[in-house]
Amino acid sequence: MTPKANKPSPAKKETAARKKTAARKAPAQEVPPQAPAPAVDVPPQAPAPAAAVPPQAAAPPAEVAVSPAVDAGDRARLLDGTHHDPHSVLGAHPVPGGVAFRAFRPYAQAVTVVADGLRAELHDDGDGFFSGLLPLSEVPVHRLLVTYDGTVHETEDAYRFLPTLGELDLHLIGEGRHEQLWQALGAHVTTHQGVTGTRFAVWAPNARGVRVTGGFNFWDGTGFPMRSLGGTGVWELFVPGIGEGELYKFEITRPDGSRTLRADPLARRTEVPPATSSVVDASHHEWGDAQWLARRAETPVHEAPFSVYEVHLPSWRPGLTYRRLAEELPAYVSELGFTHVELMPVAEHPFGGSWGYQVTGFYAPTARLGTPDDFKYLLDRLHQAGIGVLMDWVPAHFPRDDWALAEFDGRPLYEHHDPRRAAHPDWGTLEFDFGRREVRNFLVANAVYWCEEFHIDGLRVDAVASMLYLDYSREPGQWTPNEHGGRENLDAVAFLQEMNATVYRRCPGVVTVAEESTAWDGVTRPTHHKGPSGFGGLGFGLKWNMGWMHDSLEYMSHDPVHRAYHHHEMTFSMVYAYSENYVLPISHDEVVHGKRSLVSKMPGDWWQQRANLRAYLGFMWAHPGKQLLFMGQEFAQGAEWSEARGPDWWLLDPDYGAEADHRGVRDLVRDLNAVYRASPALWQRDTDPAGFEWITGDAADDNVFAFLRRDAEGTPLLAVSHLAPVVRHDYRLGVPDDVPAWVEVLNTDAARYGGSDVTHPEVVKPEAQPWHGRPASIRLTLPPLATVWLRPA
Numbered sequence: 162m163t164p165k166a167n168k169p170s171p172a173k174k175e176t177a178a179r180k181k182t183a184a185r186k187a188p189a190q191e192v193p194p195q196a197p198a199p200a201v202d203v204p205p206q207a208p209a210p211a212a213a214v215p216p217q218a219a220a221p222p223a224e225v226a227v228s229p230a231v232d233a234g235d236r237a238r239l240l241d242g243t244h245h246d247p248h249s250v251l252g253a254h255p256v257p258g259g260v261a262f263r264a265f266r267p268y269a270q271a272v273t274v275v276a277d278g279l280r281a282e283l284h285d286d287g288d289g290f291f292s293g294l295l296p297l298s299e300v301p302v303h304r305l306l307v308t309y310d311g312t313v314h315e316t317e318d319a320y321r322f323l324p325t326l327g328e329l330d331l332h333l334i335g336e337g338r339h340e341q342l343w344q345a346l347g348a349h350v351t352t353h354q355g356v357t358g359t360r361f362a363v364w365a366p367n368a369r370g371v372r373v374t375g376g377f378n379f380w381d382g383t384g385f386p387m388r389s390l391g392g393t394g395v396w397e398l399f400v401p402g403i404g405e406g407e408l409y410k411f412e413i414t415r416p417d418g419s420r421t422l423r424a425d426p427l428a429r430r431t432e433v434p435p436a437t438s439s440v441v442d443a444s445h446h447e448w449g450d451a452q453w454l455a456r457r458a459e460t461p462v463h464e465a466p467f468s469v470y471e472v473h474l475p476s477w478r479p480g481l482t483y484r485r486l487a488e489e490l491p492a493y494v495s496e497l498g499f500t501h502v503e504l505m506p507v508a509e510h511p512f513g514g515s516w517g518y519q520v521t522g523f524y525a526p527t528a529r530l531g532t533p534d535d536f537k538y539l540l541d542r543l544h545q546a547g548i549g550v551l552m553d554w555v556p557a558h559f560p561r562d563d564w565a566l567a568e569f570d571g572r573p574l575y576e577h578h579d580p581r582r583a584a585h586p587d588w589g590t591l592e593f594d595f596g597r598r599e600v601r602n603f604l605v606a607n608a609v610y611w612c613e614e615f616h617i618d619g620l621r622v623d624a625v626a627s628m629l630y631l632d633y634s635r636e637p638g639q640w641t642p643n644e645h646g647g648r649e650n651l652d653a654v655a656f657l658q659e660m661n662a663t664v665y666r667r668c669p670g671v672v673t674v675a676e677e678s679t680a681w682d683g684v685t686r687p688t689h690h691k692g693p694s695g696f697g698g699l700g701f702g703l704k705w706n707m708g709w710m711h712d713s714l715e716y717m718s719h720d721p722v723h724r725a726y727h728h729h730e731m732t733f734s735m736v737y738a739y740s741e742n743y744v745l746p747i748s749h750d751e752v753v754h755g756k757r758s759l760v761s762k763m764p765g766d767w768w769q770q771r772a773n774l775r776a777y778l779g780f781m782w783a784h785p786g787k788q789l790l791f792m793g794q795e796f797a798q799g800a801e802w803s804e805a806r807g808p809d810w811w812l813l814d815p816d817y818g819a820e821a822d823h824r825g826v827r828d829l830v831r832d833l834n835a836v837y838r839a840s841p842a843l844w845q846r847d848t849d850p851a852g853f854e855w856i857t858g859d860a861a862d863d864n865v866f867a868f869l870r871r872d873a874e875g876t877p878l879l880a881v882s883h884l885a886p887v888v889r890h891d892y893r894l895g896v897p898d899d900v901p902a903w904v905e906v907l908n909t910d911a912a913r914y915g916g917s918d919v920t921h922p923e924v925v926k927p928e929a930q931p932w933h934g935r936p937a938s939i940r941l942t943l944p945p946l947a948t949v950w951l952r953p954a
Contacts, residue, residue, distance in 0.1 A: 416571050
């Protein structure tokens with residue numbers, strides 16, 4: 162390699178060029194026709210991405226006049242990485258006397274312009290700048306021959322191309338209304354002006370300059386400055402000859418002149434952590450789920466069966482890739498009968514211990530398990546198996562990693578400019594500035610992106626409460642009231658309303674689900690309907706019922722002898738059950754950090770713990786609302802979940818002595834889902850008070866809860882939960898008089914589930930004895946710690 166310091170001076174190079182011109186007798190000849198593959202201009206230590214120029218391609222060079230070189234100001238800005246419009250200086254431009262060619266190729270020994278019938282070596286102006294003036298009437302389509310240490314590479318001139326973003330894109334970005342933002346910003350393999358390459362675009366309004374750097378230029382972006390596109394804050398560059406798989410980042414010059422190397426906020430693929438580069442990606446997946454998508458919007462979610470299996474993909478079966486998961490997860494979920502899976506966050510995150518809740522790559526599925534197309538393959542297989550896919554989405558906050566979003570261009574950009582509003586008090590992260598239209602656009606488009614590009618069927622929005630309240634986890638003096646003097650974050654409210662309205666408008670059949678732990682009014686109310694608080698609804702489709710979860714688990718944790726004093730904890734949820742459209746969540750949050758697994762929360766001995774769990778699941782599946790159960794709880798895993806270990810699948814090994822008890826619980830979950838899906842009474846009127854009737858909600862001394870669920874036609878299902886460890890014979894329950902006989906369809910005490918097998922194999926006929934305010938009644942033998950479902954015979 163010839164070091165840059167040993168290159169001939171510009172004066173010597175110019176003298177040598179003039180001597181060659183004086184000795185030349187013949188006029189310039191046309192370069193023989195050739196069609197080499199586009200190649201990237203690289204420093205001398207790079208292996209040649211394209212073959213060196215063949216000898217026959219050389220032709221006597223044209224005479225080049227001395228052209229005005231890059232002036233001192235432009236030269237300094239290009240060297241410093243602070244030029245906002247390199248295309249106005251570099252490339253080819255009409256000037257008096259012809260066309261001026263200027264190139265900026267650090268480390269190059271020579272640069273020659275090649276066009277149709279033309280070959281001209283440019284003058285070396287030093288510091289990697291080359292220039293020349295050719296007596297041409299118009300700018301030709303040209304290429305560059307760049308010499309590095311005696312090796313010549315042919316490449317397109319990146320600075321001869323028009324911008325790749327149109328006026329409409331820039332207008333929508335400036336307005337914060339580009340609903341497909343990922344198609345404008347980021348890295349895209351494309352053909353531009355007949356040339357194949359990758360277009361890069363990034364929003365960095367505070368930057369003094371931005372350059373693209375990556376493996377294709379040996380992480381030296383000096384020769385790849387981007388141009389600023391007006392007042393939008395967007396920087397853009399089309400780099401010919403590079404394609405998918407290339408690593409890249411943006412080198413940003415901050416307002417104070419320092420530089421920072423940043424991953425692309427809209428990268429659709431990343432390196433495998435802990436590496437942090439973005440990766441140029443192009444999708445080749447061909448979807449096979451058209452039938453699923455066409456059918457998805459036929460029935461509103463709140464009027465359809467909705468039973469969710471929550472999964473942490475990296476630990477469900479540790480070591481499996483997206484494609485291996487596609488062979489196992491759909492089969493397992495189908496066997497258990499769940500209608501949907503919910504994936505804990507899959508967007509790229511640097512720390513696996515965050516479970517995906519501290520996102521750095523909002524547009525990229527984690528590379529730990531494969532490529533974006535591999536992830537699409539998994540989703541496709543789930544859909545083809547008839548399983549919907551929800552995804553945890555985290556728009557509340559982001560980590561402070563200095564290669565990601567934090568002070569992205571040298572100043573607060575994605576985070577709020579007020580440090581008190583920017584810092585999340587609980588997680589050491591930064592909160593988004595929901596009041597800035599471009600940030601809101603980044604997030605709204607991100608929600609649409611997962612639904613449109615990956616066919617996601619629903620977004621479970623994490624930590625909504627932390628977004629809604631200015632005083633969330635803050636003491637007095639640590640927050641400032643809104644313009645009305647209240648504690649509501651009006652910017653976050655507007656963002657959530659816009660996100661929900663946009664997703665529901667663009668993506669038929671998709672549902673949004675709020676993890677919202679307070680009594681905020683109207684989480685699932687339409688955005689255009691104002692409630693008592695004066696706010697329009699947030700527009701979510703469903704909301705996690707955190708109150709039901711806390712109360713019911715508290716009740717179940719008590720010894721049965723004490724449950725009579727806590728009876729209200731199981732009935733209180735019906736006071737507000739129809740205030741929102743609810744999901745009943747037994748999620749990962751309830752089985753980690755010392756909270757114990759679901760079965761371990763239950764009191765009593767080994768048998769009683771599992772009986773309590775079975776009865777609780779039966780109560781949960783019958784209660785108004787949709788169901789969500791975290792992985793491992795379906796077979797009564799005794800240990801807390803660990804993202805490093807995953808579920809204890811060995812508990813289902815036939816060689817394990819207690820395997821039958823664990824398999825019994827899993828068989829119960831399968832049967833709960835089967836009967837649930839076949840019983841419209843359990844899901845068709847989840848949001849209609851007419852779909853529920855208490856038979857007895859005050860039998861505290863008996864630890865009994867009995868109620869009816871009704872479908873749209875009025876057909877009932879009777880659910881009875883008996884949460885005492887005794888058998889109660891001839892227990893009388895009031896029932897409607899229009900059902901001539903009842904048949905048991907599910908009993909959590911059945912022997913096949915590990916129960917004591919106190920069941921009702923015969924038809925149960927009502928008697929004309931009024932009870933519980935009903936004209937008729939039935940007598941049942943209630944199993945210990947069990948839930949029983951009956952339907953009309």
